[in-house]
Amino acid sequence: MPESTFDVIVVGAGPGGYVCAFRAAQLGLRVALVDKRATLGGTCLNVGCIPSKALLHSSEQFAFAKGHAAAHGIALGSVGLDLATFLKRKDEVVAKNVGGLALLAKARKITVLTGTATFTAARTLEISPVGSELARAPKQQLTAPNIVIATGSAPVELPFMKFDGATVVSSDHAIAFSAVPKKLVVVGGGAIGLELGSVWSRLGSEVTVIEFLPKIVANYDDDIVRHFTRLLTKQGLKIETGAKVTGFAAGVLTAERDGKKLEFPADKVLVAVGRRPYTDGLGLEKAGVQLDDKRRVKVDAQLRTTAPGVWAIGDVVAGPMLAHKAEEDGAAVAEWIAGKAGHINWDLVPAIVYTEPEVAGVGLGEDAAKAANRAVNVGKFNFAANGRAIAADATDGFVKIIADAKTDRILGAQILGHGASELISEIVTHMEYGGSAEDLGRTIHAHPTMSEALKEAGLAVSKSAIHSL
Ligand code: FAD
Numbered sequence: 001m002p003e004s005t006f007d008v009i010v011v012g013a014g015p016g017g018y019v020c021a022f023r024a025a026q027l028g029l030r031v032a033l034v035d036k037r038a039t040l041g042g043t044c045l046n047v048g049c050i051p052s053k054a055l056l057h058s059s060e061q062f063a064f065a066k067g068h069a070a071a072h073g074i075a076l077g078s079v080g081l082d083l084a085t086f087l088k089r090k091d092e093v094v095a096k097n098v099g100g101l102a103l104l105a106k107a108r109k110i111t112v113l114t115g116t117a118t119f120t121a122a123r124t125l126e127i128s129p130v131g132s133e134l135a136r137a138p139k140q141q142l143t144a145p146n147i148v149i150a151t152g153s154a155p156v157e158l159p160f161m162k163f164d165g166a167t168v169v170s171s172d173h174a175i176a177f178s179a180v181p182k183k184l185v186v187v188g189g190g191a192i193g194l195e196l197g198s199v200w201s202r203l204g205s206e207v208t209v210i211e212f213l214p215k216i217v218a219n220y221d222d223d224i225v226r227h228f229t230r231l232l233t234k235q236g237l238k239i240e241t242g243a244k245v246t247g248f249a250a251g252v253l254t255a256e257r258d259g260k261k262l263e264f265p266a267d268k269v270l271v272a273v274g275r276r277p278y279t280d281g282l283g284l285e286k287a288g289v290q291l292d293d294k295r296r297v298k299v300d301a302q303l304r305t306t307a308p309g310v311w312a313i314g315d316v317v318a319g320p321m322l323a324h325k326a327e328e329d330g331a332a333v334a335e336w337i338a339g340k341a342g343h344i345n346w347d348l349v350p351a352i353v354y355t356e357p358e359v360a361g362v363g364l365g366e367d368a369a370k371a372a373n374r375a376v377n378v379g380k381f382n383f384a385a386n387g388r389a390i391a392a393d394a395t396d397g398f399v400k401i402i403a404d405a406k407t408d409r410i411l412g413a414q415i416l417g418h419g420a421s422e423l424i425s426e427i428v429t430h431m432e433y434g435g436s437a438e439d440l441g442r443t444i445h446a447h448p449t450m451s452e453a454l455k456e457a458g459l460a461v462s463k464s465a466i467h468s469l
Contacts, residue, residue: 006032006144008337009125011117011282014042015323016314017150018101020330025108027338032111032142036130039098040105040112043152043315044323046094051175052195054093056354058086059202063356068393081203087176113140119287123147123309146309146337149289149297150330151282153275153315158187161248167268168248171196174270181205185253185266187245189216191353193272194232198355201237208238208264210255215241217353221365221400224416228359231396235356240264277316292318302342303333311337325349348428352421357397360424363412363431366402375405379437379460381453383417385467388448394418399457401427403437408461410435419450426454437461 010021013035021033039046065079105112115127115137123144129137155170157163163170174196182205186197189211201207209216209232215225216232216239229239243255243262248269255262277296284291288307292298297312299305305312311333314326325346332342353359369376379401383389397417403410413427430440440458445451459465 006030006111006142008032008146008148008334009034009117009142009144010148010150011035011125012042012150012152012314012316013037013040013101013112014150014152014314014326015044016152016316016326016330017042017148018105018330019327020148020150020313020334021110022104022108023331023334024337025110027334027340029334029338031108032113032144033105034113034115034117034125034127034142036114036116038114038131040101041094041098042150044326045097045101047172047175049323050097051090051094052171052192052199053354054090055086055175055199056195056356058089059199060356062086063202072393081180083178083180083203086203087178090175113142115140116281118281119147119283119289122287122307146311147287148330148333148337149279149282149284149305149310149312149316150314150326151278151316152326153321154278154280155271156274156276158245158271158273161245161269161271163271167266169268169270171270171272174200174268174272177268181266181268183208183264183266184268184270185210185264186270186272187253188272188274189213189218189239189241190272190274191217191351193270194237195354196270196272197237198232198235201235206238207236208240208266210243210245210253210264211239211241212244213241217359219351219365220359220361221367221414223366224359224361224400224414227397228353228355228357228416231357232355275315275321279316294318302336303329319346320349320351322349322351345432348431350424350428352424354421357394357417358420359414359416360420361412361414362424362428363410364402365412365414366400369402369411374411376411377403377405377408377437377461379403379457379462379465381456381460381465381468383450383453385456386448386450386453388450388452389418391448392418392450394450399423399453401437401440401454401457401461403461408436408438410437410440410458413454413457415454417450417453423451423454426451 007029009032010017127140184205186193186209243257253264290306313329315321335342350362382398384395402412437458445455456465
């Protein structure tokens with residue numbers, strides 16, 4: 001048995017793992033953080049949240065310059081795309097983010113190890129060097145009283161249409177196409193598919209999104225999705241719902257709807273049908289760590305696995321596969337390990353689609369409330385009646401506040417609109433403190449701001465919005 005020089009070993013340096021390691025180090029624990037990637041940050045910073053947002057931002061600037069600048073009296077002449085620089089900026093954004101984490105890890109005296117971790121016994125890991133290090137470096141054995149599994153997730157592959165990295169690709173490749181595809185078919189109308197579909201559509205691709213369910217972003221209310229679908233269609237995305245993809249051959253993707261065969265020519269197919277918990281090669285059986293029926297690491301309410309001293313967090317356990325959820329898991333586990341009172345409110349994990357406009361939601365939606373026969377009052381406010389939105393050319397969309405009919409407590413909110421990703425945090429805070437729609441309506445909001453639409457939607461719950469009837 002190797003000597004234990006650490007209090008905690010965290011496997012996986014994504015938002016779950018690095019936050020766990022940083023918080024544990026803050027609390028005075030001796031921490032090792034292992035990842036098989038050469039940089040910290042996991043999926044999110046390297047190939048997920050951050051590069052996709054960099055691409056979304058740049059492509060929004062491009063779309064503005066091409067389609068809207070003239071209406072603001074800005075004469076740009078001809079607008080062209082330099083894709084190499086466009087992608088280089090994205091890479092620089094990633095490098096800044098992951099570099100920042102490396103500095104923080106060093107300052108916190110965390111031992112960062114690059115290698116693949118595999119359990120050889122309960123609470124013992126073997127770290128195998130990766131890549132070019134493989135031949136030279138020896139394997140290391142590490143043990144600690146606490147091991148945190150934060151190995152994240154991987155894109156789901158369709159068995160009849162395997163990723164080939166060239167034509168049928170996952171988001172890992174779709175953040176780095178070296179040329180703008182002429183025809184891009186996106187399989188899956190969730191956040192990742194719509195965000196990357198929007199990026200390439202803005203750059204000139206003909207993008208078709210194929211969704212198996214009757215609507216895209218199925219976890220949002222019907223009225224939000226109907227409006228959102230209309231806006232995306234106006235931007236040039238073709239949205240095909242209720243269609244089941246059946247295969248891809250000779251540059252044509254085939255699908256079926258109501259027994260009818262559909263064909264979509266494509267030079268690239270982005271499969272974005274979800275992500276699966278990633279535990280490949282971890283040797284969980286050696287540690288006595290069990291999986292649940294969906295092959296996620298089984299955990300209790302304090303994120304303890306079935307093996308004593310082994311914890312699991314983030315995408316690899318049940319719950320929304322989102323970076324901020326992984327981060328909260330990570331911080332709480334570090335606190336529990338240090339004997340402190342960790343806290344996570346899994347009912348209040350906001351979800352966002354970072355298109356333009358954005359879609360954001362938290363808590364209970366109106367449709368879900370109705371399906372559960374829950375008595376609610378709903379307040380709605382359109383950005384078209386918000387002064388700042390009019391000034392900023394951002395009048396598309398609306399805010400919905402869902403409040404308990406008896407107590408007026410806010411149960412959820414959905415926002416379709418510019419900057420919805422920022423606006424939703426206010427609702428999360430109100431909900432965290434048990435706020436009512438009246439509280440929201442009586443809270444002063446600076447004028448003119450998009451956030452006034454939240455106040456107005458809060459007032460609209462009791463039919464007392466000021467700027468709408
Ligand atoms: P990960 O970030 O997946 O990190 C796991 C790490 O573990 C990886 O670095 C991996 O190399 C390492 N690892 C795995 N096995 C081993 C092993 N045996 N040994 C050593 N290391 C190992 N979420 C949001 O909240 N907002 C967004 O805007 C958003 N956008 C996204 C866009 C895209 C294109 C994608 C793909 C995802 C996006 N996500 C977003 C989801 C987000 O990236 C994940 O929810 C988040 O990264 C999960 O964090 P994690 O720490 O659980 O795992």
